[in-house]
Amino acid sequence: MYVVVMGCGRVGAAVAGALVRLGHEVTVIDRDESAFARLGDDFPGRTVLGMGFDREVLISAEIERADAFAAVSSGDNSNIISARVARENFGVERVVARIYDEKRAAAYERLGIPTVATVPWTTDRFLHALTRDSETARWRDPTGSVAIAEVVVHEGWVGRRVTELEEAIGARVAFLIRFGTGLLPDRKTVIQAEDSVYIAAVSGSVAEAITLAENAPVDEE
Structure with a gap:
């Protein structure tokens, strides 16, 4: 564009x-x-x-x-x-x-x-x-400094640890929704197909993090 x-x-x-x-x-x-x-x-x-x-x-x-x-x-x-x-x-x-x-x-x-x-x-x-065509964040703290947003991750992230995704997009994975249940990830958590992924990021970097998550991992491009 x-x-x-x-x-x-x-x-x-x-x-x-x-x-x-x-x-x-x-x-x-x-x-x-x-x-x-x-x-x-x-x-x-x-x-x-x-x-x-x-x-x-x-x-x-x-x-x-x-x-x-x-x-x-x-x-x-x-x-x-x-x-x-x-x-x-x-x-x-x-x-x-x-x-x-x-x-x-x-x-x-x-x-x-x-x-x-x-x-x-x-x-x-x-x-x-x-x-894009819709609002970026699902939630922001009262000061507007931190936001939580859902991301649609590229299929290439399935089977990889959340820590790899975090490094690539410059944001934290706050939680996952897996089989209808919330899950707080740790360093060993692996992204699975059908996971709903929510990230926490500093305001000003949210939209960029969302877009980066939609891209394939660098070693797959």
């Missing part, structure tokens, strides 16, 4: 980095060249300097072939305008905007543009809205 991210602040850089780690192609737009430093020297995607709602800037970012667009700058107006341009002028199917004003957010939700507020799990919400 090809994704254009408008805004390279903390959230924009986190979303871009997570998308790259999941194997997606990413271009990041920002009007401040120094902001691209947040991406790190090893960022394999492209960067485009300019305003994210400028038509020529978007064309330079190859918006015409984008599968998804995320507007995550620090300004509601910029995010709203760029999201509408991406959706209405360039026909991008998956468009998500970060909106601070609740009333504006509700209005754009009605227009079919998903919005994400400034909450601790912003990165998860953006990744999920860009790549």
Whole structure:
């Protein structure tokens, strides 16, 4: 999938980095060249300097072939305008905007543009809205720092220990549902066919962990 991210602040850089780690192609737009430093020297995607709602800037970012667009700058107006341009002028199917004003957010939700507020799990919400169609987590602690989510593991994980899965996805296996009964795994627990697997992860990494669990183990790819 090809994704254009408008805004390279903390959230924009986190979303871009997570998308790259999941194997997606990413271009990041920002009007401040120094902001691209947040991406790190090893960022394999492209960067485009300019305003994210400028038509020529978007064309330079190859918006015409984008599968998804995320507007995550620090300004509601910029995010709203760029999201509408991406959706209405360039026909991008998956468009998500970060909106601070609740009333504006509700209005754009009605227009079919998903919005994400400034909450601790912003990165998860953006990744999920860009790549999936439903809510990521089943439960979050009161501070929003830790989440529990169900994952659909690749069949290649069947017969392997939960510790191998944990290492691969960077999250803990909190519990399994096996034959209708909850099971707290230990280091010797092996994943079986038909297991329902639930992971615990730090907010901001949940959507990425879910996607990684859906991939085959590295030695089987």
